[in-house]
Amino acid sequence: MSPFERELADELEALRTQGLQRQLRQVSSPQGTRIQVDGCSVLNFSSNDYLGLANHPALKEAASLALGKYGAGAGASRLLCGSLAPFHELEETLATFKGTEAALTFATGYTAALGAIVALVGKEDVLLVDKLIHACVIDAARLSGAQLRIFKHNDLDDLESKLQWASALPKAAAKTRSAPRILIVTESVFSMDGDLAPLREIVELKDRHGAWLLLDEAHATGLFGEKRRGLAEAYELGARVEIQMGTLSKALGAAGGFICGRRALIDLLIHRARSFIFSTAPAPAAAAAANAALAIVQSDAGESLRQALWQRVDAVKNVVINAGWSLPPVQSAILPLHVGAETAAVEVAATLRERGLFIPAIRYPTVARGEARLRLTVSAAHTASDIQQLGAALAGLRPCA
Secondary structure (H helix, E strand, C coil), rough: HHHHHHHHHHHHHHHHHHCCCCCCCCCCCCCCCCCCCCCEEEEEECCCCCCCCCCCHHHHHHHHHHHHHHHHCCCHHHHHHHCCCHHHHHHHHHHHHHHHEEEEEEECHHHHHHHHHHHHCCCCCCEECCCCCCCCHHHHHHCCCCEEEEECCCCCCHHHHHHHHHHCCHHHHHCCCEEEECEEECEEEEECCCCCCCCCHHHHHHHHHCCCCEEEEECCCCCCCCCCCCCCCCCCCHHHHEEEEEECCCCCCCCCCEECCCHHHHHHHHCCHHHCCCCCCCCHHHHHHHHHHHHHHHHHHHHHHHHHHHHHHHHHHHHHHCCCCCCCCCCEEEEEEEEECCCHHHHHHHHHHHCCCCCCCEEECCCCCEEEEEEEEEECCCCCHHHHHHHHHHCCCCCCC
């Protein structure tokens, strides 16, 4: 073994002994509540496909038609060889859906965050992020060079303290503008704990201190608000959030990320978002599928799916608690079953898989060390029988902490 291979092998062995080793499990079926994993049929409670749209006939038909008309690939970045019609159609639909002037799509939610944050703040600016923010925001902060301050999770006092500090920075610190920019970034529904941001209070604080807000609605789009736009709409705050971010890969069942906001914001991102400028455009079929998903979400059928999801969430909460597990007070389709030790979480996940359920363990670095959990997610497509099977599999596995 070469020195290069030996060093990598040692690092992998360290991950294994810490209970942090991961593996890719082959799925040989469409995404759904039942999937084929490594040749075995399992009940899936791990997907972000909250409305069950990933394998919906309308999305598959839209993707197929786009594939036939536009081919498999986009050819290059949209600024280099032209911008295919499905991307424009999707962005017009997104802007209307979110109630904004314009929208811009990216290959992933990750690249949407990288592109937007690095385009908007630099070394003379300040970035304030929630402690439990998604890793893409931390990576974007490092790339931007902005002064990064992390406030305690959903802690308004800590956020206000850091806003006061940022507001007091000398204007001379900003060489290219009148004062340093202050950008707050938070999620509306947090991806690992399923809890909600205190959005009304955050908006009040950012307005009071002249800051901007980038709100990641990845796990809220399609599920919250009268028009299913997200938590900002549910709290009637959409017009007061400068940058609305989200993904097309969760409740919308497709792929990609997006930024919605003022026309000037989108125009600036087209010029400065490096993950947009220097990336080949996504497959046009993916954009067409997302557009079809938005049509469903905005229809009566979309509302029926949402209502079905919340009914399933309530039913799952009941069976989880009755099976002897504790749950934090969450109001989303994400239900964290806290275990603690990484190795223990892996063992629980393995036992559940033996019992026919697929709920992988979530471990460091996705969550903090010693806070491993099973991240149980619910879909509108789950049946009463599925939920009963979940309860039976969890029973006796681990008592409440």
